[in-house]
Amino acid sequence: TKRTISFVVNDGSLNSTAVTRDINFTAVNDAPTDLELSANTVNDEAPANTAIGTFSSTDPDQKDNFAYSLVSGIDDVDNNAFTINGNSLKINNSPDFKTKSSYKIRVRTTDNGNLTFENGLTINVNNGREIPNRLTNPNDDVFNIKGKDAKVKLEIKLTGHSSKKVNELGLFTVDDAKGMIDGIAPGAEGYAKAALKRSKVILSAIANTPNGFDYNNLSSLLELNSGQSFRFLLVQDGTLDAVRNDPNSIGKLLFSSVSTQKITKLGDDGFSLGWKDTSGNSSTDFNDLVVKIKQTDQALPLGTNLQDKFQGEVIDLRDVKQSVNAKFNVYREASYNNYVGFYQVTDENGGIDTNGDGKPDILTGQAGYTQAAVRGRIAGIDLSVSNEGSATLSGTFQPGAIFVPFIIVNGSPDALLDKDSNNDPAVYFPFLGANSDKSPHIRMLASNTFGFEDLPGGGDKDFNDLIIKVMTTTV
Template sequence: MVIPEVGNISTDGNGRSLVPIITGGLLSFTISNNADRAASQDLVAIAIDGSGTFSILSTLGTAAGTPQGFAFNFSATRNFNSTDYNFALRDSRSGELSFLTAVPNGTGFDLTGNGVKVTASTTAQPGITEELTLLGNTAEAIGLGGLVNPGTGNPFTIKIDATLHRESAFNNQVGFYLANRQGGIIDPLTGQVVAGLNGDRSTYLASVVNNAVFSGDVANNASGSMADSTVEVSSAIDLSNAVLLPFLVVDTNLAGVNTTTFENIYVATLGLNADNGTDHVRLLGDNVFGFEDLARGGDNDFDDIIVKVNSINVV
């Protein structure tokens, strides 16, 4: 792993903190104070050389409060190229940018502004979550490439350890389904793809309901674990090409999904959601998913249910 070198922080012509990354590599960002904004904010890095703007982690919106017991100490690791960067919070609703102040901290730098505090460090530990591109948009996922198929030819068991937090009046259910890296849904018992993204929307979402492998719910302003936390899968599954994709069922469970309109189930692949492709899932940081349960984005706070994945293993 390449350890990046951070240069001397200065101020650009617009009065914004300018952070030079002299040698590119992985930087880890840890949030310790949430932003004081109603909607969720993306922490973004803006490359001065014009190579792009990319999201690092997300804050929780405070429109209806935040889940009791949820600790704001999650992290995200991203790869940085060698160039200068501005850092800002980008409002998930308006897209407005609020630029942050950067100061060195000995092992990297701190970012502050709008109530948020984020510490960037050259000591990085990548998570198991990742972002895919499905139907032209970002889709959040858990990668399974780090797991090892026992190779016995017999079915084996995958176990997830995840903590759920909730701040919502709705009794939602969240979970994951098994897919390949192209978004094709995998039947865990046979290892075969049973629905693909290029097919019928209703067929795909019905397959999500029928092939959910992990799921759970939690009381409002409480925390808990996944009720369904283990699944037996076929030895034919290529784990290097397998992911877990998230879903959210609004104010009911999988048995209550409207299988005519599928308007009360949301997935990470935006084009499949009934409310015109609205985003309902985002990675707050590595291994931490935030869900928005209101149609068309609602208040965009992405803390109606939070799922923090602690580990996933073959057992």
């Protein structure tokens, strides 16, 4: 692409010359960032060569074409049972639910520039009984989710945000299609307090993203009971943790309504939710925070069991039997040289075992808690990066425990653990009681993705001073 620019050269006196130059721009191809299949079920005893669904790819390049192929790797065990024709996935032989109720495949999308993205997919066999509409919007802003199992999962993917506030999206369960909670109707006195008790953290959308950090790929998975009804809320410029800790801030909760949320039905049995906060923007666009929601059969990522709960910015590996390899993507937008590490706790409340008997010896807020956490940090997980930079680091978590992130502000573990307390840097945790200012300093940006704020009292509340994205796999 060629562009022409004009400019004036002046020698500092009265003489100047106008010049026109042509500049050629060369487009750079970007790799695909996501791969989806339009449907993931096939009927029991469906004919051979039945089409399951069609593939689509997400790519920063607007006019890319994609080729799809079955490839070896994680979840490739049933690749031989399928054929890809163009962008259509077909099953080679008639499926039998009694002998095999699901298949796992691994698919690669390749763009025009030969750049690729891979994803493991699960294809379920419908056993002939009618599959209920898994995710529905039966009334106003109330949703209902159903599935063949007692537990079902909801995927929430961030697709856009324009607010200058760092808002947190939450979900809370309700008793019926009217949104009632224990007999309290939406908008009635006591409803906000009742909703807060039932609320689950989903994700936060930060206003300013560090270099290299792509919010388009952020998503969270929640597990709910089949048949459960629920609504959404937004915590404006705050967190559910902070509101629970300070009941006087309950006014930060913004409940869904026709003036705050726009619901759009999508063609893949999902919905788009667009929010408008009260930041003063008079625009009618509901784009302050936009997510796509749909029912999914994906397994919860390793470590996320507690992340929808109060002070749940942790890696929970209590139900894991093998060591876990962790890859950490680290991003920074801060002048301070911050350090992030992880330490082990005995329970969801953050107690630390110092004598090895498995019981908490130091609780959050008690004297010596910070030193015990830093002293007991997991060896080999020392996360930092230069300002406006990014890095990929790795480490190992042992199974059967909860691991908690902490941030040392503009300092290192050595500065905290030496004998000179005058040079101790500030240290912040997910547990508000352990923080000297009792303020949140760590947010859930998505599943296994944490944003950190390094200034006291909540600082500028941008939560982009460090961002840690953790990818976990068993050894």
